[in-house]
Every structure is written in C-alpha cells, then in structure tokens.
Amino acid sequence: MRFAFSALTAAASASLLLAVACTAAPKAAAKAAAKPDLPLGRSVYTRECAACHGPDGKPAVPNSPDFSLKSYQKSVKDAQLTKATLDGGKTMPPFKGKLKPAEVPAVVAYVRTLGKK
Numbered sequence: 001m002r003f004a005f006s007a008l009t010a011a012a013s014a015s016l017l018l019a020v021a022c023t024a025a026p027k028a029a030a031k032a033a034a035k036p037d038l039p040l041g042r043s044v045y046t047r048e049c050a051a052c053h054g055p056d057g058k059p060a061v062p063n064s065p066d067f068s069l070k071s072y073q074k075s076v077k078d079a080q081l082t083k084a085t086l087d088g089g090k091t092m093p094p095f096k097g098k099l100k101p102a103e104v105p106a107v108v109a110y111v112r113t114l115g116k117k
Contacts, residue, residue: 041110
C-alpha cells in the first residue's frame, strides 16, 4: 500500500511539474519576443545593415529607406521589417538562414530606435 501511494504521489508530482513547465515555456518565449535584445540588434545592424542603411539609419545607398525618419517608422510595421530582413528586397539580399532566430527581432527592435534619435 505504501509503495502504491508513493508511486501515485510521484506520478502526480511529475504531471504537475510537466504542466508547469509546459505553461512556463511559452510565457518565457513570449516575454523574450516582447523584449528583444537591443545590444544584439545593434551588433547585427552594425555588422550586416549599416553599410547600406547607414550607421544612424540614414541611407548610405540609393533607394534604401531612411530609418531615422519618424514618418518612415510610423509607416511600416514590425512584420514588414521582419519580412524585408528575411526575404530581402529589390537590391537588398535576403538574410533568411544567415541570421539566427533571436537576431531578427533584435535587429528590428534596434531599427526602431533609429527613428527616435
């Protein structure tokens, strides 16, 4: 009887831990996605974007958007910046497969800071 009770208690504890872990992981991922890593974004931007988009968001090559303009920042959604980053554009190369998953939202968040200077 004692063994059956212990096994039942252990199984219930394991189920509870699994349930907590399953609900905590998505919350942690959502929190990470909601607050991207700006230092990482700056690093990626400096390494991959600044040559064409300028270190301050002012275009260094023709036909690049001016990230420093508040009007530009208001006109584009994060999803559009993400898509452009991953898929590229007319003259911009795609970065899908080149950037790590955490780098994409980080660089988008950093681009957003360029319109606030």
